[in-house]
Amino acid sequence: MLRKSLLFGILFLQFAVFGQQKTAKFIQFNNFSASFEVPEGKTWIIHSIFSGAVGELIKHTDGTTSTLPVRIFIKTLNGDIKTDYQGDRFGPQVYQSDNTAATIAYPITLPSGTKFSLVIVTGNPGSCKAYNGSAYMSLYEVTNQD
Amino acid sequence: MTLFRLYIIGLFLFPSLTFSQSKKELESKVQQQEKSIDSLKKAIANFENIIENRDRSIKIMRVDMEKYKEIIREKNEVIGQQRNQIAVLKAQQATGSAKILALSNSRSKLKVSPGMVWTINQFITDYTSEFTTDSLGNKHPEEIHVFLKSINGEQLTDITNNQFGPKVFSSLHPEQVIPFPIILTENTSFSIAVYSGTIDALIPYDGNVFFSYTEKQL
Numbered sequence: 616m617l618r619k620s621l622l623f624g625i626l627f628l629q630f631a632v633f634g635q636q637k638t639a640k641f642i643q644f645n646n647f648s649a650s651f652e653v654p655e656g657k658t659w660i661i662h663s664i665f666s667g668a669v670g671e672l673i674k675h676t677d678g679t680t681s682t683l684p685v686r687i688f689i690k691t692l693n694g695d696i697k698t699d700y701q702g703d704r705f706g707p708q709v710y711q712s713d714n715t716a717a718t719i720a721y722p723i724t725l726p727s728g729t730k731f732s733l734v735i736v737t738g739n740p741g742s743c744k745a746y747n748g749s750a751y752m753s754l755y756e757v758t759n760q761d
Numbered sequence: 762m763t764l765f766r767l768y769i770i771g772l773f774l775f776p777s778l779t780f781s782q783s784k785k786e787l788e789s790k791v792q793q794q795e796k797s798i799d800s801l802k803k804a805i806a807n808f809e810n811i812i813e814n815r816d817r818s819i820k821i822m823r824v825d826m827e828k829y830k831e832i833i834r835e836k837n838e839v840i841g842q843q844r845n846q847i848a849v850l851k852a853q854q855a856t857g858s859a860k861i862l863a864l865s866n867s868r869s870k871l872k873v874s875p876g877m878v879w880t881i882n883q884f885i886t887d888y889t890s891e892f893t894t895d896s897l898g899n900k901h902p903e904e905i906h907v908f909l910k911s912i913n914g915e916q917l918t919d920i921t922n923n924q925f926g927p928k929v930f931s932s933l934h935p936e937q938v939i940p941f942p943i944i945l946t947e948n949t950s951f952s953i954a955v956y957s958g959t960i961d962a963l964i965p966y967d968g969n970v971f972f973s974y975t976e977k978q979l
Contacts, residue, residue: 640944641943667925668925668926669960
């Protein structure tokens with residue numbers, strides 16, 4: 616009887632665990648550190664990836680000024696090359712400073728073991744170059760339930 | 762004479778007859794008592810056996826009781842751990858408390874408190890600082906921009922060097938604002954810079970920026 620009561624109590628508590636553990640992460644990266652892997656048993660829910668507002672400020676001879684945006688693309692996903700901006704190949708865009716709506720939809724959910732890398736560039740497709748500044752990624756790391 | 766003889770014989774015979782009768786009765790009683798004693802001995806042996814069994818049961822129950830006490834202690838420990846886990850999960854699932862702060866160029870630095878997570882929902886400030894009039898007499902609103910000036914000590918915006926960090930508010934071009942929400946972990950520090958004007962001629966703007974966020978425990 617005692618054992619049954621205890622067992623019931625434990626089971627009740629376990630059912631009462633209504634959510635999965637999640638940890639907030641705020642990751643700074645640049646073009647040299649933009650490779651990531653979702654840890655085993657975890658899921659990443661990326662809420663935001665962002666970088667600078669202006670990649671380059673160009674002053675024209677007529678006195679006007681224009682800007683080049685900062686863009687972030689998915690470079691590789693699970694070993695599959697998505698972006699090679701020098702070869703004019705562009706994968707999913709996750710940030711564009713002058714039009715932040717021109718990205719894939721957030722949140723981005725990645726299952727455990729997913730490997731991906733990002734590349735930060737300035738300019739427009741066809742005339743991009745590497746961006747030297749930092750970028751940031753904010754996400755929740757959720758512990759998978761068995 | 763004959764009668765006298767008979768009387769004498771009778772006197773001798775009667776006691777011997779009654780004696781033999783009493784002896785038989787006594788022997789019978791002794792036998793019964795012996796049987797009773799045997800029965801009692803068996804009953805005592807039985808009771809001793811019962812007591813012995815009960816003692817053994819009590820010993821076993823005492824051992825079991827100690828085992829159950831240990832099980833209860835272990836289960837209480839597990840329940841305690843589960844309760845802690847539930848408390849952590851409740852805190853994690855909670856929306857947190859919504860807050861709004863008035864920031865400006867003179868009050869631009871913030872830091873996430875230890876043990877807390879901030880979810881930045883948005884930065885809000887004015888639509889325009891002033892209107893400029895062009896040579897044709899058309900009025901144009903001056904745009905207001907809010908940039909992240911630094912994160913964790915790293916400078917992101919320095920307009921004198923044409924360095925423009927993440928834009929968190931743009932009154933005329935909301936499409937240039939980085940996506941929200943942004944989740945900041947404990948001890949993350951950041952500062953903002955507020956400007957008005959065009960990108961090549963920004964000047965500090967002295968209005969307030971309302972910073973909307975939710976704060977919750979890790």
